[in-house]
Amino acid sequence: MPYEAVYAAVTARIVQGHYRPTHRIGIAALAESLSVSTTPVREALRQLAGRDIIVERHREGFYLAPLTARVIAGLYGAHGHWMQQILATRPSLRLGERHRRGLWRAFDMVADRSGDAAMSAVRRYLDDRLLVLRRHEALAIGDLAATGSLFAQAVAQGEHDRARVINDAFHMQCAQEAQRLAEALYPIR
DSSP, X not given: OOHHHHHHHHHHHHHTTOXXXXXXXXXXXXXXXXXXXXXXXXXXXXXXXXXTSXXXXXXXXXXXXXXXXXXXXXXXXXXXXXXXHHHTTOOOOOOSGGGGGOHHHHHHHHHHHHOOHHHHHHHHHHHHHTGGGXXXXXXXXXXXXXXXXXXXXXXXXXXXXXXXXXXXXXXXXXXXXXXXXXXXXXXXX
């Protein structure tokens, strides 16, 4: 399995909730489940640590980066800000089947079309930090596919003010639901 596939598989497991922020990610067990050696798994985990998705504790291993309600609210606020900056560049977007893949895919497409690599990189960093919340967002926020479709349509039709309103509403709602999202990551048993 090529390194890129190992990285994608580890990221997918994080998104799917296989790991909790307080639990150690076992390199040997993960490598065995992917049928690869520990080297590409360790490298993938280090790359994810470089993106602040996980943390490496010296002599202890790898853990998901902790996300408190305050951190979650701040990340959504920052992501919303950078999306507003990207929308200010008035990116163009042609609608097609791809826009129906959800709000986060629509954010990606708009950022890619902005032409500003630095803004896109900052937004992608924040998006990566929020990855672990994707499966919980729908419970706290609602239909992200419909919101994504409305957002993409607004951009495609050149209605950037409407796109900014949709962007603000989504990020504000996520920030308001930060406590609930944090509780979903750290369920009380």
